[in-house]
Amino acid sequence: MTTVGAALRDARLRGVQRLDAHLLLAHVLGQSRAWLLAHGDDALSDAQGATFEALVARRAAGEPFAYLVGEREFHGLALAVNEAVLVPRPDTETLVDWALDLLQGELGGIEHPAALDLGTGSGAIALALKNACPRARMWAGERSAGALAVARANAQRLALDVRFAAGDWWDALAGAPDAPVFDLVVSNPPYIAADDPHLAALTHEPLSALVADDDGLADIRRIADGARGRLRTGGWLLFEHGWAQALAVQEILQRSGFGEVRTRVDIEGRPRCTGGRLGA
Numbered sequence: 160m161t162t163v164g165a166a167l168r169d170a171r172l173r174g175v176q177r178l179d180a181h182l183l184l185a186h187v188l189g190q191s192r193a194w195l196l197a198h199g200d201d202a203l204s205d206a207q208g209a210t211f212e213a214l215v216a217r218r219a220a221g222e223p224f225a226y227l228v229g230e231r232e233f234h235g236l237a238l239a240v241n242e243a244v245l246v247p248r249p250d251t252e253t254l255v256d257w258a259l260d261l262l263q264g265e266l267g268g269i270e271h272p273a274a275l276d277l278g279t280g281s282g283a284i285a286l287a288l289k290n291a292c293p294r295a296r297m298w299a300g301e302r303s304a305g306a307l308a309v310a311r312a313n314a315q316r317l318a319l320d321v322r323f324a325a326g327d328w329w330d331a332l333a334g335a336p337d338a339p340v341f342d343l344v345v346s347n348p349p350y351i352a353a354d355d356p357h358l359a360a361l362t363h364e365p366l367s368a369l370v371a372d373d374d375g376l377a378d379i380r381r382i383a384d385g386a387r388g389r390l391r392t393g394g395w396l397l398f399e400h401g402w403a404q405a406l407a408v409q410e411i412l413q414r415s416g417f418g419e420v421r422t423r424v425d426i427e428g429r430p431r432c433t434g435g436r437l438g439a
């Protein structure tokens with residue numbers, strides 16, 4: 160038999176941060192953090208104690224918090240996540256906000272702008288865009304069957320109308336003869352170099368969503384190179400990338416025929432997104 164307070168102390172001793180321990184126990188008990196703080200002497204049932212202990216062990220082993228509770232908030236949406244998808248990052252809201260600025264600004268005169276999220280993972284970007292801009296015809300491509308299942312389930316649960324297409328980058332559209340020529344394409348592709356020491360902290364997430372060849376630039380290059388014909392002339396392509404990759408991505412876009420190339424910083428002030436308009 161253990162109590163709320165004792166279980167929380169045990170979790171701290173096992174190296175789990177106080178906030179994580181509180182949120183995990185609140186999740187197990189279906190209570191708020193405030194409730195926990197007022198009920199330190201309450202007993203946990205054996206089942207509750209065992210469930211909490213198993214979650215603490217996984218968190219102590221470095222598993223992302225979002226996988227343990229099966230959910231992550233992104234751009235105001237509660238998204239289901241599991242090991243098949245990258246956990247949505249707050250950095251990526253920068254990309255969503257830029258796309259929304261375009262949909263409401265330069266593309267604001269188009270009644271139903273066609274937008275595509277390549278490599279959608281949990282569906283985070285596509286669903287956030289559709290949620291904030293319902294008039295967009297939103298499409299999302301994904302190569303991983305496991306990720307696609309997560310994204311489709313999120314769309315269904317949130318009742319957001321997004322068209323999904325299975326396949327690798329632009330190949331996803333090969334099986335969708337009714338795919339439009341897009342006004343806007345966004346992507347948060349894998350962009351970490353295979354020898355990046357940062358990867359040591361990311362061992363629980365799918366490597367295929369994180370690592371790309373050519374110093375992390377191979378997929379960005381493929382997407383930029385293949386855009387013509389799928390993205391209309393004058394349409395925008397926006398990428399998320401590593402904070403040290405802005406110049407390289409600007410160059411890739413320019414070489415692929417994009418103009419008005421620019422970079423936006425993320426919530427921590429790091430250059431995180433680069434995009435441009437496809438020239439004639």
Ligand code: GLN
Binds near residue numbers: 250348350361368370
């Ligand atoms: N931003 C993620 C990280 O560094 C990586 C996401 C990605 O490769 N697309 O943790």
